[in-house]
Amino acid sequence: MYSNKVLETFANPRNVGEISDADGVGTVGNAGCGDIMKVYLKIENDIIIDAKFKTFGCAAAIASSSTATEMIKGLSLDDALKIKNADVVEKLEGLPPQKIHCSVLAEEAIAAAIEDYRAKKA
Numbered sequence: 001m002y003s004n005k006v007l008e009t010f011a012n013p014r015n016v017g018e019i020s021d022a023d024g025v026g027t028v029g030n031a032g033c034g035d036i037m038k039v040y041l042k043i044e045n046d047i048i049i050d051a052k053f054k055t056f057g058c059a060a061a062i063a064s065s066s067t068a069t070e071m072i073k074g075l076s077l078d079d080a081l082k083i084k085n086a087d088v089v090e091k092l093e094g095l096p097p098q099k100i101h102c103s104v105l106a107e108e109a110i111a112a113a114i115e116d117y118r119a120k121k122a
């Protein structure tokens with residue numbers, strides 16, 4: 001059901017945890033499954049210098065959080081917003097159709113964290 005990449009990432013997720021002095025924090029959830037994802041960003045000059053996550057969810061959600069936070073490190077905020085769930089799914093070498101929403105959570109959590117940062121800055 002899951003690709004080897006998903007299983008490997010789930011077993012060894014990167015960027016698990018929180019950033020105590022995060023510049024932006026985004027929390028999203030899926031009402032259908034009840035899973036919750038929280039993303040913390042450290043931002044300098046509009047560049048994401050660190051990203052961490054805490055996910056209470058399924059293997060696909062944890063693998064998606066790990067992969068998405070890896071993908072956005074070093075990117076500008078605008079470039080990070082261009083990372084879509086389909087990009088995360090591709091990196092994970094696919095997700096079962098009923099698990100696509102787990103990757104959407106990662107996209108949404110990053111967008112929410114960037115929005116939080118921009119709202120605080122404004």
Ligand code: FES
Pocket residue numbers: 030033034035057058059060061099101102105
């Ligand atoms: Fe809901 Fe995976 S089943 S995030």
